[in-house]
Amino acid sequence: MAMTMKLIHVPPRYFPAISGAEFYFMRLSELLNDKHDVEVHTTNALDFRAFHDPKGKVIKIKEGEEIHGVKVFRNLINHEPLEILEEFHIVMKEIDEDGSFTLNDLEYGPFSSDLRQSLQCKEPDLVHVTFYPYFNIYVALHTCMEKSIPCVITPFIHGENPRYKHPSISLLQKFSKILACSPSEKKFLIRRGIEPSKIHEITMGVDLHQIKDYGTSKFYQASRIPREKLIVLFIGYKNYEKGAITILKAIPRVVKRIPQAHFVMIGPPTKQYKILMHQLEGYSKYVTNYTPDNLSGYLDPIKLGALRACKVLAMPSRSEAYGIAYLEAWAAGKPVISSNIPAMRDLFTDGIHGRQVKFDHPKRLADAIIDVLSHEEKARQMGNEGFRKVKQENLTWKNVAKQVEGIYTQLARA
Template sequence: MGTGRLMRVLHVTHQYAPAIGGAERYITGLSEELARRGHQVEVYTSRATDYHTWANVLPPEETRNGVRVRRFAAWPRRGHTWAALKLGLRHYWPGRAAALAALIYYGNGPICPGLFGAVLRAAPRFDLVHINQLHYSHAATAYAAARRAGLPIVTTPHLHAEQPATYDVDYMLAILRGSQVLFADTVGERDFLVSRGFPPVAVTTAGHGLNLDAFPPQDRAASRARFGLPADAFVVLFLGRKIDYKGLEPSLRAFLHLRQSCPHAYFLAVGPETTDSQRLWLTYGQQPGVVVRGAVSEEERLAALAACDVLALPSTGEAFGIVYLEAWAYAKPVIGAPITAVAALIADGEDGFLVAPTQVQRLADRLAWLVAHPDRARQMGAAGQAKLQRRYTTRQIADIVEGGYTRALRRRRTRL
């Protein structure tokens, strides 16, 4: 589609590929698609791949698929940094003291000392700045520099409506108020922003998208063999960082209930381990039918999606949930939690189920229903795949974002 006008765009984000994560995948896919369309896109980001440490492991500069990426060294996130964040979050509300907001800014990171000056110096080369991911500290740094330079600002906050720490700090609210356009991930996020007083004309529902070419057909039997899964098994997949809020433990407990009546069921848990998951494996020990893999290659990730019968990720900390789209790319039904973002994406009973992580028995019942109704399960997966193709491809998201950029530039000119 396109706007017809080529633009010079600076994307500022906390992390960028090869770093993994939903927000990282969003900005990487968007940057590459806009560059493919002929826009001049540069990315300013940290050198990190892990927000737990902000360790500087990536090169300062590189070009990835037509996108120039400039990375800045960040201060490391250590024990005292986490302590500052916890102190700030514990006492910030309701007094909203500026000193506590400063602790939140410091504790969140990434603190990149060179970022502010670099944005300021580069400003004449760009038409606008697009800030990706609100609650990390790069957002406030980029916003301050862009404001001083007089550049239009658009923001994709990826906020979690249920988690005030992702948006309800004064400097974060200032970014939202000062942006010409806000890109909401879901209708639920848009409605939430409007309910908080942001003008509807400034909030556009965009969402995440997939480059479908990156999800080629996979041989199901070969994918299962890769993980040692029987060809005739019913496979429940957990795919993501194994941290408490992602819902690994309730998914495992629901699977163990299912396994009692369905001995051919298997649970495949794929994703980076954390202290949460390490404690979980120690608690439950080695269980029949449970297959665990840590961080895996993209090829193995796709094989896991192709191998499963259902993706179970009842996470309470999603701004969107791009992994649900990835499961739909292989026509798999999904199970998510009924939080604002996920409830706006998954149609309960149509392309997946919504189950709170506290409802372990209900989650087990939904898994058992999918086992008992394989034809209906396939129909649900196909419905999700159709939704993905209809609304959530990278090209469709880029169309929406291009339109938002054009409106931001028009509003800026009108104000001037």
């Protein structure tokens, strides 16, 4: 007989905060809440700046908050140095006997004594956290060690990013189970001393039925982009890490060859991105920008319509744990362009499901975009292969939730 569990999910932020990690927990929480008692305990941060700066954007705390049937408990972040040091000492004194956690790790935050106290008041069967190197993972681990209950982590390791090479990564060994998104993430963890038996590989997912047949009319009405334009879509943080800066640098070369090209950039902007947009001058007319302020969430009609209207999704990141946006593009039957990094080589084959290029190389990126836009039949074949991959490998959130539930059940019964 299937057991009903009391589960707590602890992301550093939660919807309406937007990134892949938040979406991951949002879909897990919603799907598992049908069978189990799921609560989300998080901070009140809306943007990452709020983790360490009181001027960052925050979400108003509401008593009894529920999102799509899931109870959400938001907690204030501590910004005073003495409060941070006190919280650090309370949480880490039993976790980090070897001093792996350094002062450099303090910069990430978020520090929240309210979050720790919120968790201590609960009696769950299991806690699941994300993502390294943010401090909420240690708060949850500390609580689980005190209560002698399992603590699972999905760390979302981006192996090419220097911040994931800190000594504190060895502390992941203390979690009951580590859920890696890809073979390359698992290998990265093993190379850094994590016991292989601790690691279980589970991919990300997509809501296939909500994307594959979605119409484009709302997107074209809202964007006013002529339908004859060849749309190149980007979804993610508009920063160097995600490749948005490289895309802007590639635009002049692309539109000189293909004047009908148009770039739709969806995601939160950064200062560097805004500066470069201004420097594009005459080329800025080839770009339409959307931010979370313009959209209603992960499955916003404009975003879904853009996925269906585009010719290719380009997200040439420096590093990825997995890349949910690629699955969304394939669900819409579109090819993708990524950087040639280990996680992407795990995910798809260059020339079959899309293209892979060297990171931070505007010329090569531009040439890949030109190639896809110039060969309509080949692009259609790659998009179809991506769609086939999603279906054949069952890369859906329902399947992800089923696998994660299996891990929970195994640990709760142990």
